[in-house]
Amino acid sequence: MRLTSIVLALQSVGLISARAISHPGLRVETFINHGSSFDMVSSLIIGSQAAVLIDLPMAIEGAEALADWVRNTTDKPLVAAFTTHFHPDHYLSGGALLSRFPEAKYYANSKAAAEIKKEAAHKVKLMKGVLGEKSIVNKVHLPTPYDFSFFTLPGDEATPIHFLNPLTGDTVDETLFWIPSTKTLIAGDSVYGHDMHLWLADSLTKALTESWLSTLDLIDYLKPDVVIPGHSLSNKKFGCSIDVDHTRSYLRYWQKEIEANGLDHFTPQAIFNKFNKQFPGLLNLNSSTSAFLLNSTAEQFGRGGTRQVHYINLAAYTDVDTLDGTAAALQSQVQSLETSLDEAQQRIKELEERLTQKSSLQNPLQSLQPQLGEYDVSYSGRASLDLGLELPPQHEALSGVNKFLATFNTILPLFHPQRLLSRVNSWYERPHQRDTSTWAAINVVLSLAYRHIPDEEKPPNYSTLHFMNKAQSVLNDIMLGDSSLLDVQTIVGMVVLLQATSDLKPASALIPIALRLAHGLQLHSRSNSDHLSASETLERDRVLWIAYILDRDISMRTKLPPIQSQNDVSIDWPSATPTDGAGMLYTADNSSSFNFFLSRVQLAHIQGEVYEAMLSKSPTASDAYVRFDNVTRIHQMLDDWLARIPSEFSPSAITQSGNANLQRAFGVLYSSHLTCRSVVCKAHAMEAQWIPSLQDFGRKAVEQEAVTAPRLPVGWHKLVHESREYIELFIAINRKDPAFIWMTACTYISAAERIFPDSSLFTTFHFLPFPPNTMAPLPLPGFASFTKSWHAEPYPFISPTRPELSAPGKNVVITGGGTGIGQATGIAFAQAGAKSIAIVGRRVECLETSLKAIQAANPSTQVLFETGDVTKLESISTALKNIVDKLGKIDIFIANAGMLPKAGPVYGYDEAQLRQGLEINVIGVFNSLQAFPPLASPGAKVIYVGSGIGHWAPMAEVPGVFGYAAAKAAALKMVDYFAFENPKIHVVSIQPGIIATGINPDLSVGFDTVELPAHFIVWLASEEAEFLRSKFVWANWDAQELLTRAKEIKSTMLLRITLNGVDM
Structure with a gap:
């Protein structure tokens, strides 16, 4: 058959939206075969003049009950029955039902029909021994194999029913029945009801489990309104996704817990116990059948094998022929694309012509009901293509x-x-x-x-x-x-x-x-x-x-x-230096090269990380600490990716090159990079929350209402800078073909929206990034700056790579070093060349991640971590002592550990929440200052990461933070006394800025980059900042300006926490 376009091919099975085709006379009813058929679901498709039945029971009593139900459900003649796959609970005693409907034909796909024919006699004998002689038919009614890919019922020619086969479920020969007109999918045993355990007999290889999961992916693409599973406890809850999601979760748990370790590592009972614990309360088989399946060792319930089956709807067996056919199993899913809608309609037209002419041709399904005449089912086989296969000369x-x-x-x-x-x-x-x-x-x-x-x-x-x-x-x-x-x-x-x-x-x-x-x-x-x-x-x-x-x-x-x-x-990974030069790009004079292909693969890897961290529904992705770690990690990955591109291939260089092909290729490449950055910042043209907030800010500004600077996500300034560069590149591309536009337009629009508020309309508000040495916006109306310049991100004067800030020979210890400011500070000191950096925290996984990031910043710096809890004096003392035993006395101690308690007013606040905040933010600092002095080197420095909230007046923009403010104020005063009592220790307290970190789960709240306080702390630890001993400073203040007032600051009460108007 011909497929005139991919769109038609996908429309034919409903993979993409086409025009709605509905027919009020076509409906599906379901019947649960409880008991000996293991709650197998039979489906009755009822048309205006005829009906067909999908899946027949295992036992005679079930077949009789199903036949009675069919009679009571419809007065339309049953013209055919189908079996979805070869498992006996879907066909074994079907003959007992078909004897009640002698005109009905019986069909199965060719693979299932062959297996049923091969196994029928043995399965009869086997199941008679289990369920009793009178419960199973003496001889199986064998199905006729079919090779058509859809059929229609008489009177309902406009509503074809499609076969999707052979697909993988709990066998490799599943047929799914897709009814586009009602968006109903009869899924057979590729889907199990959410109240059932799964039969895993046919998924003993990773490939076959993946193939089953690919069938579920196909179901998702179909977007059905109703999915009817192969087994279910009840037919009252069939929906579009609940059972599919359950099946997918079950299989992924199988992959993770069983396949990853190997089946031979588990006994049947151990597997059952694991799944019963993970999926409690699901339906099991009755005890007699369970006993049979648990104890059978020779020929098993499915195709047969040599392993003992473990069940209660869990099973395993080995079939070499099936398992070796992995490639065929993986390819089978594509059968669903076989028939186009236009061809179906053409077949229907031919059928009508034959009926009109009273043709003698026979059709796959016929009814023998004389009063209704001949029943035809249209079909489309896989005939060889009659194509000319023309090509140009x-x-x-x-x-x-x-x-x-x-x-x-x-x-x-x-x-x-x-x-x-x-x-x-x-x-x-x-x-x-x-x-x-x-x-x-x-x-x-x-x-x-x-x-x-x-x-x-x-x-x-x-x-x-x-x-x-x-x-x-x-x-x-x-x-x-x-x-x-x-x-x-x-x-x-x-x-x-x-x-x-x-x-x-x-x-x-x-x-x-x-x-x-x-x-x-x-x-x-x-x-x-x-x-x-x-x-x-x-x-x-x-x-x-x-x-x-x-x-x-x-x-x-x-x-x-x-x-x-x-x-x-x-x-x-692709080679960095391929011998054939494939994927490599060169400057015009061959002075520089760039491996475009490798870079694109590396970016694809980052795209996968972005999806997993920012877009997936993974439970861990919703954890505040994990989210912040992910944001920081991915920003670093994007920075590293960009840093590996030679400057000759930067956006600005490509913009100026004038090479159309290069500009097009890099236009797509940098678009993909910028999309990753914008998704992490949640600032994209398609982002549902970001656009309204931007519009609201713009509306207030235009209407001259009171506005505050919008809350900026982590990495915002980099995002805006890269957006500006991308817009320049996009504009420079003269020939923008439709393909290029569709791949890049959304990124371009998003970039324009990001920099638009920085245009003349919003210049007054200084909304976006700022040129060097200019004033960044104060984030809240009540804020004031000690220096003329206010910074939201690092600047050259406090760069850790500036020679004056070098820290060779210094041992640095950071509490709360596993995330956020602590990790960034560790990276900054590594860049400054510190001898060693030790980080302390409670969560090992965060410490391990932070350690790797710090090591990457400077491999020559020795980095280690110790687990410790600052709320327990013995714990933090042991951690610091272990560090000193390995590295030597501490030169620079960063007291950074803290937490942000739950917000709320004083009256009615939870005492336990308040105590928790005091434990970490006050007692934690107290314990750190208790443990540190015996381990300090001569002239050691302590930098306490506090908060300006301890001294600023309450403000409406930051409500309900009295607990945090009280704790930070208390800690600030305690640090003040510690500095007074220990004049040989250099102590400085710092307000790090307003930053979205693990301490603050709302990643949309953040005016400053996490690198700002990290770099500022490195400067504070340098000789240049000696004048700030015992002072309190904000990381946002300009260090160069502070230095110009060093004498004044050192000799007065400036930058001390005192009562306004009383210098004491």
Whole structure:
């Protein structure tokens, strides 16, 4: 059959939205076969003139009950019954039911029909021994295999019912029934009711479990309103996702807890105990059946095997033939794309003509009800394509291929150039060896080539769309044939083209197929490449990495999970210096080079991290500390990625280059980077919360209402700077083809919205970043600045790399060093060349992450961590003593640990909350100051990270923080006394700024970058800041200005916490 476009192919099975097709006479009723059929769900599809039944019971009594229910549910004749797969609880005693409906035909897909025929006699004998002689039929009524992909019921020709098969559920031969008109999916045992345990008998390899999960992904793409599972305790709760989500969670738990460790590590009872604890209260089988399944050791419930089954709806068995057929199982899911809607309608038209002409042709389903006449079910087989397989003349094709190799393939090497050219030449020179895979690949290559050719230079009869439509016309043959690397390259090329459109659904539907076919060829693994040459292995690796890039890019743009798991990729990253130069870009004079391909793969990895941290529904992602750690970590990853790009390929350099191809490629690259940054900052054109807040600020400013500077997220200033650079690059690109616009327009619009408030309309409010040496906005109306300049981010004078701030030979200890300001301060001292840095905290995982970040800043600095609780004197004393034993006396001690208690008014506040805040913010500082002096080196320095809230007056903008203010005020006074009592220790207290850190779970609240106080603390520890001994300073104040007033500050009560108007 022909597929005229990917859109039609996807419309045919409802993978993307098309026009609504409804028919009031078509409905689905369900029946739960309780007892011996293990609560199997049978579905009755009722049309205006006939009905069909899906899945038949295991026991005779169940078949009788189901037959009675069918009679009572509809007066329409039952013309057919289907079985979704070969498990006996879906067919064994179906003959008892069919005897009550002699006109009904009985069908199963060819794979299931073959298995049923092979096992029927044995299953009858086996189940008679379990359920009793009279409970099971003596002979199984065998189904007829079908090879059509949809059918219609008489009178309901406009509402086809599609088969999606063979797919993987708890077997590898599942058929799902999709009814687009009602958006109903009969899922068989690919989905289990949320009140049931799963039967895991057919998922003994990681590949097959993944294949089952891919079936669930396909169901999500269908967007059904109703999903009917294969087993359920009740049919009153069928919805669109509850059972699918349960099945997915169950399988992922299986992967994590069982597959990851190996089945042989567990007894059946141990597995049951784990799942019963994880999924309590789910339905189990009755005791007699459970006993049978738990104790059976030879032929098992499903296809058979040698392992003892463990059940209570958990099972395992081994079938070598099935397990070795991983590639076929992974490919089977693509069957759902087989039939287009137009073809279905054409078949219906042909059917009507045959009925009118009283044709003698027989159809797959016929009713013998004479009063209703002949019942036909339309079908569409997989007939061979009658295609001319035309291509342009050889010289024109080669010209296009060379254009492709010189443009797209230069930066993203999808094809090996020599092998591609050889295939093209062979096509023309050996016509008897032509095949659809090669033809489709050439069309995709030409489609990609013509995307880079200006319209005025293209031949009149050819275009990107022309070649793309040709390639799509054989999409089914490519997916359903024996897969090859060329087929994966073709589908990946299609995704490249489709992701550059306004509708990402087609690309989203094809990328899982491309990856599953790639998995079938083991492109993601090194295990199957020993027989390949180095050149062939390299090409395979590059195809996988390009699919990886597309997968994560589509994930970011659709906010859907990526398909490819990072943990499943065992091949090497692309080489930094490829021998063939693929993916490399060079300046005009060859003085500098850049590995574009490797950089794009690394950015794709970051995109996956951004999705997991910011967009996923993972429970850990909602934890405030984890969220802050993720934000800080990803900003650092984005900074590191950007830092690896040579300055000759920076946005400004590319803007000035005038090279159209370079500008286009980097326009897309920097767009993807900027999107990551904006998602982490939650400042994107599609972000539901950010835009309204920006509009509200603008409205108030225009109407001259009272405004305060908007709360800025962590990394905002970098985001705005990068947005400005990107806008300049975007504007410099003269030829913006539609593909480029669809891939970058949203980023461009977002960037413009970020810098728009900094235009003349908002200049008065200084909303966005500020040139060097100018005044940043005071964040709250009640704030005042001691210096003329107010900073929100680091500046050169306090840079840790400034020679005057160097800290060689210094041992630095930081409490609260696992996150936020503590981690940033550790990084800053590492940059300043400190001898050692020790961080203290309570959470090991945070300390480990922080340690790695500090080590990365300066590998020559010795870094270690100790767990310690500042609220317990013995704990913090032990931690500091252990540090000194390993590193020596402490030169610089940063007392940074603290917490922000729950906000609320004094009256009615929870005493326990207040005590918790005092424990950490007051007692914690007290214990730190108790433990430190015996371990201090001569001339040691203590820098206490306090808060200005301890001295500023209450204000409406910061309500309910009396607990935090009281604690910080008390700690400030305590530090004052400690400094007075220990004149040989240099003590300074600091207000670090208003920063979104782990201490503050609202990441939208943050005016200053976390690096500002970190760099300021390094300056405070330097000789330049000696004049600030016993003083209290704000990190926002300009250090250079403070230095100019050093004598005045040192000799007066300036910058001391006193009563206003009384200097004492």
